[in-house]
Amino acid sequence: MLISAALLLIVALMELLLKINGIKSGKQAGARWVWPVLLAGMVLFFAIRIATDSSGTYIQNLFSGISLGSILILVSLGLAIVYGLAGVINMAHGEFLMIGAYTTYSVQLLFTNVLHVHSNNWFFIAALPLSFVTAGLAGLLLERLIIRHLYARPLESLLATWGVSLILIQTARSLFGDLTAVKLPEMLAGGWQVTPGLVLPYSRLFIIGLTVVVLLAVHYTLTATRLGMQIRAVTQNRSMSACLGINTRRVDAVTFFIGSGLAGLAGCAMTLIGNVVPDMGQTYIVDAFLTVVIGGVGKLLGAITAGLGIGIFSKVLEAFFEAVYGKVLILLLIMIFMQFRPRGIFPDKGRAAAD
């Protein structure tokens, strides 16, 4: 209670400083030091708490926050890339998550019923890349068949993708019915017992690890490969990139494949801790959009900061209030935040921001 009030106060004060600073210097974006300072403050705060806390509650809450944050990052990463590049509000993004989860389920069925593999670790290892590919192909198909024709029309693309999402949900329901449970792989069952009061489940540790790996891979792709440079170029200025000979259509398609594939990967990971149900994507899509918008559209670092921020804040608030009020408070915080920084933590700067 006290802590969250204090955190709230810190955020408000920081933002006030930022606002005054911004007005004085005539800039809209304001000082760059505020967010790192805030982050460092939070880290310090938790460090003190953890050092003085013997029952492990704070470590547990922090871990829960990081775990939720890593899930949010994983889900919103693909969305951030696609949204940033094409400006398409893809309402069907959550359904690629669902496709990834159902791919995992199908692979499990294949391994136990057809291939008769006794250890249930292998199916999961096989499902990870497969869910990426399946969801990616589904995204590619969606882009080629529908979104491609609607690039300059945000309203129509929003409607169309929403329709696609409904169709996909009902298709999954008809195809798979309701008998879908993915068994937890043996290697990820249980948890690492740090102290008697503190258990870190392996499945969650795995998801955090997966998120780090995926982030590094995406970062590498975007910064060090030819394709990544093309994606960033098209994101910044589509017509100029086309003038310079980049095949923007191809870049769009490949980006959709990667973005949707990442959602599929998230869906596969999600089977470790949650449900495999036709409308599972709906649960995450709102949070994913929140993360993307707060982080700043199309920004990798933004998605990371926003994901971790929302995750940790939610879990800390939840520990002191009820889950329902925790959710209300976090939305309230986000609303306040968006008042001050409508373009997210890391907005576009310079000429690229002009549009």
Added chain:
Amino acid sequence: MYKQIFFAFKSTLFLLAGAALLFTTACNSAASKGENSSDSAAANTVRIGVLHSLSGTMAISEVSLKDAVQMAVDEINASGGVLGKKIEPVIVDPASDWDLFAEKSKELLIDKKVAAVFGCWTSVSRKSVLPVFEENNGLLFYPVQYEGEESSKNVVYSGATPNQQLIPAADYLMSAEGGGYKRFYLLGTDYVFPRTANKILKAYLLSKGIPKENIVEEYTPFHHQDYQTIVSKIKKFAVGGKACVLSTINGDSNIPFYKEFANQGLTAATCPIMAFSVAEDELRAMDTEFLVGHLAAWNYYQSIDIPENKKFVAAFKSFCEKKNLPGGAKRVTDDPICWAYTDVYLWAKAAEKAGSFDVDKVRAALHSLTFDSPAGNVKMDEKVNHLAKPVLIGEIKPDGQFSVIWKTQGLIDPQPFFSLTAKK
């Protein structure tokens, strides 16, 4: 950019509203056309309405109830029907949409002139059709356990009232046989059933001498997926010993909850979860290894070992297989399915007894009626439209079935308005 998105959303909403309007009108006109042609053939049949969601979020639960009603209708028709007439079910799909429930029930009562309606799962859907049934003097058979505080003459409540599910479960946990638990964590999804159920449970536990600080109440939003904080709170709570969880968590939040519970090292031996919303049909879709040993309180289980039930289970499985329904012979029965099935028989029996399909006469005939249901012999109350029935505590087994570990003596009379919560 953001303004654009905002306007896009706004216009989208308008467009959607328009599209929805057009669609409904089209559907309605199509439906009424279809109806006129079949009207003349209805002389030797009596119509009943089936009002369960066949699409949307509630479909996973409600489709099974529609199947159970359909099976009871087929059975009754095969043995000659009711009062010499074959039952003709009119199946509509309210699509998990509360407003549509009211609209569809109007259609059933006014246009289709059904003699009775079998339907609803959630309390909010029941509340939204209630005025329609009261205004048109219809009869709704409602087969799901509910929070009480409601007793309409136009609704027959065959599911459990709070005292037929919650109170015996609390009694069992406090008894020496149940483990003598003294600390209770009341955890639910945030809507009317858990809120009311926990209010009743809390009042009851307090009246039994459980101190206030030993009762914790907590809610999560619908579709809550991340139970880390809550489970660590429970874990801290359980350190004091003799602690248990009373769960009214709904639907798809259950899997993440039980998984997290097991992952953080809690077991049924140290802190059992007593669930009021987890039955065999939900367990079908779950990875049950995390649930084994935890408890549930219902009035019926598929594992009940009496001839009526064995016949019912076998009939349901072969019905699902023959009709090529999803799941086929792997389908299971559970508490709401049992009562959805029993409802049709109760109605048919009351109609035979009354010699008429008239709602007022059928209602009068229902009172004090007894029936050998799959859960054993049950009896309609003399005054209110509720069933008296036994309460059973079941323990979850690895195959997703329950073994009955405790049972109340005789039938428990329904108390739709539980006295503990009444304002003094």
